[in-house]
Amino acid sequence: MSSTERGGAIEAEMVLDRWRSTAIGALRREGSTTINQYWILLMLDRPDPVPLSAVVETLELNYTTVAEGVARMAADGTVAKAESEDDRRATMVALTPEGRALLGRLDHALVQVAKRALAPLSGQLRIQAMALLYSACVRLNKNRTVGHLARGDSAFLIICQQVASNFATICKQNLVTAQQGHLLLAAASSDEPISAKEARRLLAFDAPTLSRTLARSESAGLVTRATGATKRERQITVTSLGLQCASLIAEGTEEMLRQLFGDDYGTETYRQTIAALRRSLHDDLAARQR
Secondary structure (H helix, E strand, O other): OOHHHHHHHHHHHHHHHHHHHHHHHHHHHHHOOOHHHHHHHHHOOOOOOEEHHHHHHHHOOOHHHHHHHHHHHHHHOOEEEEEOOOOOOOEEEEEOHHHHHHHHHHHHHHHHHHHHHHOOOOHHHHHHHHHHHHHHHHHHOOHHHOHHHHOOOHHHHHHHHHHHHHHHHHHHHOOOOHHHHHHHHHHHOOOOOEEHHHHHHHHOOOHHHHHHHHHHHHHOOOEEEEEOOOOOOEEEEEOHHHHHHHHHHHHHHHHHHHHHHHHHOOOHHHHHHHHHHHHHHHHHHHHHHO
């Protein structure tokens, strides 16, 4: 893999991961809802109750995750549970009026996130970008991409979530967290040490997250820190072990994106879509910091 390809893969992963974080933040602010709870609510958006087992199968989540999510939402009054009339061992779940109102607010919040993310795209390019994202969803062969679960701009959210999840798995295989993986890739992309301030800008980390990630990475021998031009400025340098780890993560990330986007990977539409998402991400972060 060339350095250009590797750099492009790193950038695409970071941009999609950060938009996922933005979407998750919107869910939390609107209803203290997790992304998996959102999928459950969306699955239940139909006239009749749905077996809990069908929710598990369609969303392809483990039973415990779904059961715990349903239990929390039942306690909040947004989901109702009942025994099946045909099989008392089966649990039926449905949205309450409060749940439908919450789903409406969550949908609106996520649509606003998607609009901000896709704002630089217009006309034919926007149509091509949405087709690219939907094709990647279909390629995943996820049950949730069938019917109304892939309505509107949710294909964008599905891809952001999938990329972030896959990246976390790649990092775990290399014995680091996703935050450490992002830090290593950012620091390894420069021939010179980078400042903590620059790392925060590149990664959109808040100060506590960067501090924890740096401390953990330094303890693992992946990076070193030194005083910069001023006593308050810290310079981050990747060690040889960190470089090896960053290289493996970068190669895994590039291969993951190739599989996800198939023949669309690296095309002009793909590059323009990622570039647009990068621009809108920077604009969004700048607007929130003002």
